[in-house]
Amino acid sequence: EAQVTQNPRYLITVTGKKLTVTCSQNMNHEYMSWYRQDPGLGLRQIYYSMNVEVTDKGDVPEGYKVSRKEKRNFPLILESPSPNQTSLYFCASSLKGVGNTIYFGEGSWLTVV
Amino acid sequence: AQSVTQPDIHITVSEGASLELRCNYSYGATPYLFWYVQSPGQGLQLLLKYFSGDTLVQGIKGFEAEFKRSQSSFNLRKPSVHWSDAAEYFCAVGDPDYGQNFVFGPGTRLSVLP
Numbered sequence: 001e002a003q004v005t006q007n008p009r010y011l012i013t014v015t016g017k018k019l020t021v022t023c024s025q026n027m028n029h030e031y032m033s034w035y036r037q038d039p040g041l042g043l044r045q046i047y048y049s050m051n052v053e054v055t056d057k058g059d060v061p062e063g064y065k066v067s068r069k070e071k072r073n074f075p076l077i078l079e080s081p082s083p084n085q086t087s088l089y090f091c092a093s094s095l096k097g098v099g100n101t102i103y104f105g106e107g108s109w110l111t112v113v
Numbered sequence: 114a115q116s117v118t119q120p121d122i123h124i125t126v127s128e129g130a131s132l133e134l135r136c137n138y139s140y141g142a143t144p145y146l147f148w149y150v151q152s153p154g155q156g157l158q159l160l161l162k163y164f165s166g167d168t169l170v171q172g173i174k175g176f177e178a179e180f181k182r183s184q185s186s187f188n189l190r191k192p193s194v195h196w197s198d199a200a201e202y203f204c205a206v207g208d209p210d211y212g213q214n215f216v217f218g219p220g221t222r223l224s225v226l227p
Contacts, residue, residue: 004156033214040122042203042217043157058214090156099145099164102215104156 002027006091006105013081013112021076021108023091029103030096032074033058034066036087037107043090049074050096081112115140115206117218125224126194134189134221136204145207146187147215148178152200160202163187174198199225 004025013019025032033048035058045058049068063085065077074093078085091105116139126132138144145164149157161172168180178189187204201222205215 035217040219042117042119042219043215044217045214048214092157101159104158106154106156 002103004091004093004103004105006089006108008108009106010109011111013110015082015112016080019078019081019110021078021089021091021110023074023076023093023105024072025074025091025093025103026072027093027095027103028071029093030071031100031102032068032091032093033102034064034074034076035090035092036060036085037090038087046076046089078110081110083112086111115144115208115216117204117206117216119202119204119218119221121221122219123222123224125226127226128196129193132189132191132194132198132223134202134204134223136187136189136218137185138187138204138206139185140206140208143182146178146180147205147207148172148176148187148189149203149205149217150174150200151203151220157203160189194223194225196225196227199223 007022030051034046035043037043044060047066049055089108092102094100094102118137147162148160151157160176161170163170163180201220203220204218207215
């Protein structure tokens with residue numbers, strides 16, 4: 001079954017404690033992306049990757065890092081989380097090319113206290 | 114840069130009634146347009162998309178949307194709403210020159226009354 005898998009699904013953490021949200025897809029997709037969803041703002045792109053070792057900033061990259069060492073994985077790293085990073089995070093992937101369907105993970109609820 | 118507005122934050126309709134969710138975009142040329150649905154606790158699922166051609170596009174679950182260039186709109190419609198349609202709906206705009214990255218609207222939450 002085609003899947004984008006995120007972990008953890010739910011996390012409460014404290015300010016400044018580094019955390020990583022993993023994302024893995026089993027569809028051999030070149031394109032992967034991270035979004036955050038906040039009430040009234042929709043989804044905003046954090047980072048994206050067009051292929052292995054190729055990453056670029058989205059609209060709201062501050063406070064986040066990503067890496068793309070393997071095609072299937074695209075972890076999101078919060079080096080020093082702050083309360084304003086409390087949000088619902090989505091990972092997404094697709095084949096290269098605008099016409100291809102983007103598949104979303106189920107989301108990761110992150111609370112920073 | 115492109116932008117997307119969804120004027121209605123929350124809409125409530127009765128089951129069996131018709132539905133129209135509004136989406137307006139700002140973009141210099143003809144963008145790629147999408148509607149996604151997010152059910153509670155779930156990720157986003159693509160309902161339909163428009164790239165070119167016929168301005169009325171059909172999607173899954175009985176939804177359709179119409180692209181109107183003169184109004185910069187891409188409204189989503191369904192003739193008869195089912196209780197299972199209660200969800201959040203997002204309009205998104207893709208720019209062919211911007212690769213695969215979308216701009217999402219803020220979303221419209223749909224509630225369905227029995």
